[in-house]
Amino acid sequence: MDPFLVLLHSVSAGLSSSELSNLKFLCQRCVSKRKLERVQSGLDLFSVLLEQNELDPQNTELLRELLASLRRQDLLRLLDAFDAGATSRAAPEERDLRAAFDIVSEHVGKDWRKLARKLQVSDSKIDAIEVKYPRNLTEQVRESLRVWKNAQRADATVSHLVAVLRACQLNLVADLVEEGQQARALQSNGDTGSGSLSQMSWASDAPSSTAF
Known part of the structure; x- marks a missing residue:
C-alpha cells in the first residue's frame, strides 16, 4: 500500500466532525466553496487537495499546518514518522x-x-x-x-x-x-x-x- 495514502486514512479516521469543519474553514483559500460543500469526511477533503496539487508525499506542509491548527499532536507524530520514513525510502x-x-x-x-x-x-x-x-x-x-x-x-x-x-x-x-x-x-x-x-x-x- 502507498504509505502516504495510509497516513491520510489514519488522519481522517482520527478527526471528529467539529475538527473536519474547522479544516474545511481553513481550506477556503485553496478549495472552492462548491467543492467544500461536498466534503463529508477527511478523506473527501484530502482527495480534493491531492487533485489540486496542494498535497502530495513530498509536499506535506499544508497538512502539517492544518493538524497544528487543531493541536493534534498525536496526528502530527504520525506525520513526523511518515516524513522521516519518506526520506529514508527515497531513491x-x-x-x-x-x-x-x-x-x-x-x-x-x-x-x-x-x-x-x-x-x-x-x-x-x-x-x-x-x-x-x-x-x-x-x-x-x-x-x-x-x-x-x-x-x-x-x-x-x-x-x-x-x-x-x-x-x-x-x-x-x-x-x-x-x-x-x-x-x-x-x-x-x-x-x-x-x-x-x-x-x-x-x-x-x-x-x-x-x-x-
Whole structure:
C-alpha cells in the first residue's frame, strides 16, 4: 500500500466532525466553496487537495499546518514518522531532485515564470501560484516545480531540469544544481567505500579459526 495514502486514512479516521469543519474553514483559500460543500469526511477533503496539487508525499506542509491548527499532536507524530520514513525510502534520483528544488527555489527569483513556462506549466497554474503565494518568490518557484513534477512524474529528472535552466539562460543556477549532485554522488561513494573498508577491517581483526 502507498504509505502516504495510509497516513491520510489514519488522519481522517482520527478527526471528529467539529475538527473536519474547522479544516474545511481553513481550506477556503485553496478549495472552492462548491467543492467544500461536498466534503463529508477527511478523506473527501484530502482527495480534493491531492487533485489540486496542494498535497502530495513530498509536499506535506499544508497538512502539517492544518493538524497544528487543531493541536493534534498525536496526528502530527504520525506525520513526523511518515516524513522521516519518506526520506529514508527515497531513491537517490528522488533525493537529487529534492535537493535541486531547494537550490532552484533559492536562486531563480523573479525569473521563475519563464522557467515554469519552459517546464510546460500552464499560465492558469502560474496565475494560481501567484495568488496562493503572493510576495513569496521562493514558494512560487517551489510550487511551480511541484506542479511540473506531478505532471511529468517519471520524466521529471534533474538532467531535464538542468537542460531547461540552461535554455532559460539560468546557467549559474544550473551549475549549482550539477555541483550539488556531483557532491552528493562523491559523498555516497565515500560512505560506501568506508563501509566496505570497515567490514574488511573487522574481518582482518577477527581471530582466525584453528582446525583440529
